[in-house]
Amino acid sequence: MKYVLGRLGQAAAVLLAAFTVAFVLLQAMPGDALMIKFENPELGLSPDQIAALRVAYGADTPLPIQYVHSLLGFLGGDFGYSIQSGTPVKQLLAEVVPGTLLLASLGFVAAVLLAVGITILANLPGLRRIADVFRALPSLFVAVPVFWLGIVLIQVFSFQLRLIPVVNPGPVEGLILPVLTLAVPISAPLAQILIRSVDDVLGYPFVAVVRARGAGPWWILSKNVARNAVLPAFTMAGVLFGELIGGAVVTETVFGRAGVGRLTEQAVSQQDTPILLAVVLLSATVFVVINLVVDLLYPVLDPRLGARKRGIARISRERKVVAV
Amino acid sequence: MTTLTIDNLQVSYTVGRERLDVVRGVSLEIEPGQLLAVVGESGSGKTTTAQAATGLLAGNGSITGGRVLIGESDVSGWSEKRFRDLRGRSIGWIPQDPNNSLNPVKKVGESVAEVLRIHRWKDRAARRARVIELLDYVGIPNPELRATQYPHELSGGMKQRVLIAGAIALEPALLIADEATSALDVTVQAKILDLIDTLRRDSGTAVLMVTHDLAVAADRSDRLVVLRDGTVQESGDTDRVLAHPESAYTRRLLKDAPSFASLSLGDSLRLDSTPPAKPEISRGERALHVVEREVFEGVSHRSEDVDGSDAPVVVARNLVQDFGRAGAPQRAVDNVSFSIAPGSTHAIVGESGSGKTTTARIVLGFQKPTSGTVHIHGREITGLRGAGLRELRRRVQMVYQNPFGSLDPRQSIGDIVTEPLRNFGIGDAAERRTRVAQIIDRVALPATVLTRRPHELSGGQRQRVAIARALVPGPDVVVLDEAVSALDVTVQARILELLGELQRDLGVSYLFISHDLAVVRQLAHTVSVLRGGELVEEGRTARVFDHPEHEYTRQLIAAIPGRRAAAAGALASA
Ligand SMILES: Nc1ncnc2c1ncn2[C@@H]1O[C@H](COP(=O)(O)OP(=O)(O)O)[C@@H](O)[C@H]1O
Numbered sequence: 022m023k024y025v026l027g028r029l030g031q032a033a034a035v036l037l038a039a040f041t042v043a044f045v046l047l048q049a050m051p052g053d054a055l056m057i058k059f060e061n062p063e064l065g066l067s068p069d070q071i072a073a074l075r076v077a078y079g080a081d082t083p084l085p086i087q088y089v090h091s092l093l094g095f096l097g098g099d100f101g102y103s104i105q106s107g108t109p110v111k112q113l114l115a116e117v118v119p120g121t122l123l124l125a126s127l128g129f130v131a132a133v134l135l136a137v138g139i140t141i142l143a144n145l146p147g148l149r150r151i152a153d154v155f156r157a158l159p160s161l162f163v164a165v166p167v168f169w170l171g172i173v174l175i176q177v178f179s180f181q182l183r184l185i186p187v188v189n190p191g192p193v194e195g196l197i198l199p200v201l202t203l204a205v206p207i208s209a210p211l212a213q214i215l216i217r218s219v220d221d222v223l224g225y226p227f228v229a230v231v232r233a234r235g236a237g238p239w240w241i242l243s244k245n246v247a248r249n250a251v252l253p254a255f256t257m258a259g260v261l262f263g264e265l266i267g268g269a270v271v272t273e274t275v276f277g278r279a280g281v282g283r284l285t286e287q288a289v290s291q292q293d294t295p296i297l298l299a300v301v302l303l304s305a306t307v308f309v310v311i312n313l314v315v316d317l318l319y320p321v322l323d324p325r326l327g328a329r330k331r332g333i334a335r336i337s338r339e340r341k342v343v344a345v
Numbered sequence: 346m347t348t349l350t351i352d353n354l355q356v357s358y359t360v361g362r363e364r365l366d367v368v369r370g371v372s373l374e375i376e377p378g379q380l381l382a383v384v385g386e387s388g389s390g391k392t393t394t395a396q397a398a399t400g401l402l403a404g405n406g407s408i409t410g411g412r413v414l415i416g417e418s419d420v421s422g423w424s425e426k427r428f429r430d431l432r433g434r435s436i437g438w439i440p441q442d443p444n445n446s447l448n449p450v451k452k453v454g455e456s457v458a459e460v461l462r463i464h465r466w467k468d469r470a471a472r473r474a475r476v477i478e479l480l481d482y483v484g485i486p487n488p489e490l491r492a493t494q495y496p497h498e499l500s501g502g503m504k505q506r507v508l509i510a511g512a513i514a515l516e517p518a519l520l521i522a523d524e525a526t527s528a529l530d531v532t533v534q535a536k537i538l539d540l541i542d543t544l545r546r547d548s549g550t551a552v553l554m555v556t557h558d559l560a561v562a563a564d565r566s567d568r569l570v571v572l573r574d575g576t577v578q579e580s581g582d583t584d585r586v587l588a589h590p591e592s593a594y595t596r597r598l599l600k601d602a603p604s605f606a607s608l609s610l611g612d613s614l615r616l617d618s619t620p621p622a623k624p625e626i627s628r629g630e631r632a633l634h635v636v637e638r639e640v641f642e643g644v645s646h647r648s649e650d651v652d653g654s655d656a657p658v659v660v661a662r663n664l665v666q667d668f669g670r671a672g673a674p675q676r677a678v679d680n681v682s683f684s685i686a687p688g689s690t691h692a693i694v695g696e697s698g699s700g701k702t703t704t705a706r707i708v709l710g711f712q713k714p715t716s717g718t719v720h721i722h723g724r725e726i727t728g729l730r731g732a733g734l735r736e737l738r739r740r741v742q743m744v745y746q747n748p749f750g751s752l753d754p755r756q757s758i759g760d761i762v763t764e765p766l767r768n769f770g771i772g773d774a775a776e777r778r779t780r781v782a783q784i785i786d787r788v789a790l791p792a793t794v795l796t797r798r799p800h801e802l803s804g805g806q807r808q809r810v811a812i813a814r815a816l817v818p819g820p821d822v823v824v825l826d827e828a829v830s831a832l833d834v835t836v837q838a839r840i841l842e843l844l845g846e847l848q849r850d851l852g853v854s855y856l857f858i859s860h861d862l863a864v865v866r867q868l869a870h871t872v873s874v875l876r877g878g879e880l881v882e883e884g885r886t887a888r889v890f891d892h893p894e895h896e897y898t899r900q901l902i903a904a905i906p907g908r909r910a911a912a913a914g915a916l917a918s919a
Pocket residue numbers: 358359360365367385386387388389390391392393394403404405406
């Protein structure tokens with residue numbers, strides 16, 4: 022329990038740090054959204070008028086006060102207003118988050134299925150030749166850029182085979198290609214880890230024992246190796262999520278889907294800081310939550326963890342003693 | 346009906362384009378209830394023979410000749426699928442290292458039940474009942490609870506019992522135990538071997554025991570097969586082989602096995618049996634008396650009492666080492682004292698977890714004890730830093746168990762042995778070269794090894810290199826942590842001889858850490874017995890072994906394998 026509370030506190034600290042860093046970096050960017058919006062010569066505003074607008078937007082208040090102000094706002098669920106359109110950031114996010122969430126989760130599920138499938142095929146007993154082909158696949162996938170894959174998929178499935186319309190596809194049809202585009206590059210590192218750890222686990226002495234008791238290759242793989250091999254891949258979930266976000270931005274742009282990715286892209290080009298700050302914090306939150314879940318779930322999957330933790334504490338203590 | 350017949354078996358491995366014939370005409374037979382031991386040094390083909398009998402050869406191995414009969418069926422040409430039905434059901438297998446042989450994320454009860462599931466025991470309740478019955482039979486207390494625990498919650502001996510439970514679950518006619526007790530402490534080993542004996546008596550199971558430990562084989566087997574380079578050197582009734590070995594190789598094995606050597610030597614300590622002509626020894630002897638006065642009789646040693654050179658080199662007093670959190674510390678070493686006379690060997694023996702290595706680390710200055718002092722040549726060394734610590738590092742050297750892990754694979758042997766001289770700034774380049782050449786010659790290695798790399802040497806040669814590296818800066822004390830434990834007996838015997846010679850010639854003292862009482866008895870002048878971090882007994886080796894005062898020491902000594910061989914040897918020589 023103490024462990025859980027500790028991890029929660031840690032998560033909160035990470036979020037605060039993420040907010041602070043994002044705030045500082047966004048303020049440090051050259052130029053600002055107000056200038057981009059109002060110094061447009063076509064508007065013909067005088068410097069005095071611009072100065073008045075700046076006061077209205079609160080841009081002249083000292084930075085520390087702005088920081089505290091927006092931090093309190095975030096804590097209360099108020100993310101401020103878009104400078105470009107004046108719409109509440111919360112409302113903008115509410116419009117795009119569900120779509121992105123759907124894309125990302127489907128992409129993740131597809132990536133996991135793909136990776137597990139490749140791993141199984143790479144370990145097919147008796148089919149060494151085929152297995153070798155599948156062993157080579159992930160390194161190929163890793164090298165594929167998301168945007169390029171998207172374009173190729175559209176070319177093949179929409180223009181050549183005409184299976185999926187480009188303009189106004191149905192809600193399900195419209196998801197197929199983006200999900201694939203997103204899933205393939207993410208499945209690659211996952212499959213690499215899975216294949217490697219299956220190989221490792223197959224070399225453990227306990228596998229030899231199970232074999233000596235009459236188990237066949239399938240039994241060994243599914244009932245003994247799988248759970249051990251999943252553990253290292255599981256700890257990768259947090260890192261993979263980072264790739265998922267990056268992938269989603271590109272995918273949404275390539276397929277012209279409304280989503281957090283497109284919103285972010287627009288906000289960057291217009292330097293719309295409130296939106297960017299909210300997006301950064303949203304990503305950080307999901308990231309932290311995923312890692313928290315992984316950490317809390319890991320001991321459930323690996324019964325040794327409790328014991329090992331104690332062991333690690335003991336070792337680090339020994340080291341300290343030596344250093345003294 | 347003979348349970349297992351191996352008839353002129355030939356096995357080879359293909360590596361690249363090469364074919365290695367590793368088993369070349371091995372024959373043996375095991376009757377129900379018999380225990381046949383296959384002994385030999387590592388690489389002699391023991392494991393390969395056992396694997397061939399169960400169709401468990403590595404992918405690149407194949408049977409190229411001969412027959413294997415299980416019961417009456419010739420299985421040598423069987424497919425993997427047909428073998429599967431046999432494994433677990435007719436042949437049980439007990440693995441070598443219990444610590445990695447259970448699935449870490451499975452409850453141990455499920456691991457035992459797995460063999461039942463593989464062989465289609467569909468009824469869950471029946472499986473559970475059988476698992477509890479088995480765990481109880483192999484001597485696991487509170488089996489209902491234990492069945493729900495994970496492997497990391499069990500001790501090594503307990504895990505081996507669980508593995509045996511799995512191996513005998515379907516009452517196989519044949520059990521194969523490949524080095525099944527080699528990784529265990531002696532007292533645990535003795536209990537596991539007793540369990541296997543009980544099993545043979547209760548169910549008439551035939552056992553094929555594969556081991557490098559001749560003493561274990563001698564104690565427990567009905568028949569012995571001695572292998573070397575894949576060929577049978579000798580085979581026959583154990584009593585006969587021990588009393589009248591026919592082959593020269595068996596005779597050498599028997600001679601080199603430390604447990605036989607020391608037991609048949611009887612009571613005499615190396616030290617006492619050496620002719621007094623050697624002045625170093627008598628000096629060591631005199632020094633021992635000084636140490637004894639101090640340690641065993643509680644006489645405090647004052648330097649003016651004796652000739653300075655006889656003062657103990659190492660005096661450790663009341664060492665305590667705690668690990669873990671301040672609130673709930675784990676005491677790894679609990680009030681341990683000992684001292685080492687110059688030119689003598691002090692052994693610390695004990696089972697795993699008894700605090701041997703931690704004590705050694707304190708003496709080496711790698712670890713600052715929670716309390717207690719260590720004096721080396723009268724100088725307190727706990728908590729030394731800087732120049733003082735460097736000087737300590739030179740005077741106290743170390744040889745590890747695994748010669749391969751402790752030698753940098755990318756360096757030549759010459760560089761490895763020169764390194765300490767460079768580190769401590771001893772001599773110029775020419776002087777270093779002569780010193781290295783001398784020490785290499787001293788450890789009986791040819792000068793040609795200087796340009797080789799560790800992987801080109803055998804295990805024994807690597808350990809000689811490690812010894813040379815330890816001795817080259819001219820230390821007063823060398824700490825040997827299980828330094829001969831990983832070696833084959835004949836290699837081990839040579840290394841032990843070398844250590845004795847070097848001590849006599851150079852006057853260096855050894856702190857010898859070992860779990861192997863037979864070796865300790867052979868080499869050490871004085872000994873401390875540790876259990877759970879506490880000093881149980883200490884004294885001159887001969888006294889401790891012949892008249893142990895503490896119950897635990899008695900148990901340890903009783904567990905040393907090799908009594909039967911010693912008895913047979915005595916018979917033969919009488
Ligand atoms: N899979 C393998 N491929 C090639 N050589 C092997 C293989 N397994 C064992 N060997 C070699 O076969 C010989 C016998 O090995 P092994 O049966 O394990 O001996 P032991 O059990 O007596 O130590 C050794 O020289 C070893 O290096």
